[in-house]
Amino acid sequence: MTSSPPQHSSSSSNTNSPSSILIIGSGLFGLTTAYSLSRRHEFANTSITVIDRSDPSSTSTFPSPDAASVDTSRIVRADYADHAYAALCDEAQLQWRQQEKPTDLGAQGRYYETGLVVVGDATTPAPVAAPPVEGDVSESPHKKLTGMDYARKSWENVLSLASHNxxxxxxxxxLPNVDAIREVLGTGGSSGAWGYINKNSGWTDAGASMAWLVEQVRQTGRVNFVAGTVVSLEHNETTVTGARLSDGRVLTADLVMVAAGAWTGSLVDLEGQAVATGQVLGYLDITEEEQEILGTMPVILNLSSGLFIIPPTNRILKVARHAYGYSNPQxxxxxxxPASPGSTSNPVVSIPRTSLHDPALCIPAEGEADLRAALREMAPLPGLVDRPFTKTRLCWYSDTRTADFLIDYHPYWKNLFVATGDSGHAFKFLPVIGDKITNCILRDCPPEFKEKWAWKEWEGSKVLFTEDGSRGGKPGLILDEELDKAAQILPAV
Ligand SMILES: Cc1cc2nc3c(=O)[nH]c(=O)nc-3n(C[C@H](O)[C@H](O)[C@H](O)COP(=O)(O)OP(=O)(O)OC[C@H]3O[C@@H](n4cnc5c(N)ncnc54)[C@H](O)[C@@H]3O)c2cc1C
Structure with a gap:
């Protein structure tokens, strides 16, 4: 059961703007917030600092290369089962579509409106609920959708959004059947039993868009970038006062915002709120001829299997799986x-493991098999299906139970704000999410997201799976166990 968190957090920032804000993490959430704060009159006198684990010798690597926000591509879709997120993307796309000037967000190859094919499988059962924990008799209050349910609701939402135009x-x-899906894909492959194509959706070059965003933030001249790793939050009995870095430095601030993506749980106890899950990606080098065929395909996303392919550019094809993912408890x-002053926190937390610190890291065989299945089904070009991946990657989500973001003041610690719980779908909101987060900091959260983004009081199982109907794979997989199952392929990047 969810209920409202206690109204106990009365930070000094309730009514007065803080004189200093420290943002931990320069990914999508952190950087868009810094940009928004720097342009809002309420924060004209606030000093804004953004810290990241980025390379201290470089001024251009924010965010860190293993951040979820850095990759070749991210889907931009209003195709959501939830109307509020669909409408938010609709709003964001007004800016993604701006491409006239080179400095416009969507220009210079940062945004492609290739269309998106959304499909679901006919036979997939409803997702498995979290396994029962001893003494836990609670049930998830959220209705579990199948991938097909999600696809149908999404279809209704995008039709309703487009009804005025x-x-x-x-x-x-x-696309009422397999043949109709095959026809629009144009790869010779198909996927799912029913679906639709939305030519108003597309994808963005995420790395290039983040580089664009960093430049916008730098140009404001308002934001101080610090390279360093936060090891803990500084606090007194009731209040968070800053952050301690691995090199011993301490940064203090009136308001600390943790936007450390899937790493957030290593700094703030998120038990029952969000968990870091690793997701598999594979990249293939393709020939000029294959580029010509696949370069004109729409994005394809199967909401039952979670498998998706984004059209290749520069002869690199990416295939991925939006899944329950792997946890990595350490x-x-x-x-x-801790969850509240005076309590203790569990030191065992799922944290990201990436090839930045573990160059030999592979993706589990179970995940690779699914990526192969996606190629076989969605892009069955001769010679492609069995071609070794040029590289693979584990990319990390901060997953919440409902796939809603977690953007709120901490209910028990003063002067602490979190912006995380991206649940693998936040990138598309780059043009608009920073302003919404700033509104939440000003305690003016958009009404349609007030409950969704709030810190949840979870009274039941602490085992957490995202159950919004969009995930493939199996719930409950643990990274080390999966890696142990088979000696595996190429190093991840
Ligand atoms: C495989 C994959 C596919 C995705 N596909 C899509 C998609 O198609 N469409 C879409 O809209 N979204 C997609 N997403 C989701 C999107 O990329 C994320 O929602 C978004 O990038 C999350 O941003 P973030 O700021 O929360 O986290 P991140 O980008 O991970 O940023 C967190 C930052 O915090 C820093 N940090 C962490 N710990 C510390 C510390 N202790 N000290 C200092 N700094 C720290 C990290 O270095 C990092 O730079 C996908 C994500 C993945 C992983």
Missing amino acids: PVLAERIRE SLPIPPL
């Missing part, structure tokens, strides 16, 4: 900030 509406078409040398 015949040009947009005309670009959405039902005992931390410094436990995260």
Whole structure:
């Protein structure tokens, strides 16, 4: 059961703007917030600092290369089962579509409106609920959707959003069967039993868009970038006062915002709120001829299997899986900030493991098999299906139970704000999310997201799976166990 968190956090920032804000993490959430704060009159006198684990010798690597926000591509879609997120993307796309000037967000190859095919499988059962924990008799209050349910709701939402504009509406078409799906894909492959194509959706070059965003933030001249790793939050009995870095430095601030993506749980106890899950990606070098065929395909996303392919550019094809993912529970040398003052936190937390610090890291065989299945099904070009991946990657989500973001003041610690719980779908909101987060800091959260983004009081199982109907794979997989199952392929990057 969810209930409202206690109204106990009365930070000094309730009514007065803080004189200093420290943002931990320069990914999508951290950087868009810094940009928004720097342009809002309420924060005209606030000093804004952004810290990241980025390379201290470089001024251009924010965010860190293993951040979720850095990759070749991210889907931009209003195709959501939830109407509020669909409408938020609709708003964001107004800016993604700006491409006239080279400095416009969508220009210079940062945004492609290639269309998106959304499909679901006919036979997939409803997702498995979290396994029962001893003494836990609670049930998830959230209705579990199948991938097909999600696809159908998403279809209704995009049709409703486009209903005011015949040009947009005309670009959405039902694909009632496998053959119709095959025809629009144009790769010879198909996926799912029913779906639709939405030509108003597309994808962005995420790395290039983040580089664009860093430049916008730098140009404001308002934001101080610090390279360093936060090891713990500084606090007194009731209040968070800053952050301690691995080199011993301490940064203090009136308001600390933790936007450390999937790493957030290593700094703040998120038990029952969000968990870091690793997701598999594979990249293939393709020939000029293959580029020509696949370069014109739409994005394809199967909401039952979670498998998706984004059209290749520069002869690199990416295939991925939006899944329950792998958790990576580790005992931390410094436990995260406890759930409330006076309590203790569990030092065992799922944290990201990436090839930045573990160059030999592979993806589990189970994940690779699914990526191969995606190629076989969605892009079955001769010679492609069995071609070794040029590289693979584990990329980390901060997953919440409902796939809603977690953007709120901490209910028990004063002067602490979190912006995390991206649940693998936040990138598309780059043009708009920073302003929404700033509104939340000003305690003016958009009404449609007030409950969704709030810190949840979870009284039941602490085992957490995202159950929004969009995930493939199996729930409950643990990274080390999966890696042990087979000696595996190429190093991840
Ligand atoms: C495989 C994959 C596919 C995805 N596909 C899509 C998609 O198609 N469409 C879409 O909209 N979204 C997609 N997403 C989701 C999107 O990329 C994320 O929602 C978004 O990038 C999350 O941003 P973030 O700021 O929360 O986290 P991140 O980008 O991970 O940023 C967190 C930052 O915090 C820093 N940090 C962490 N710990 C510390 C510390 N202790 N000290 C200092 N700094 C720290 C990290 O170095 C990092 O730079 C995908 C994500 C993945 C992984």
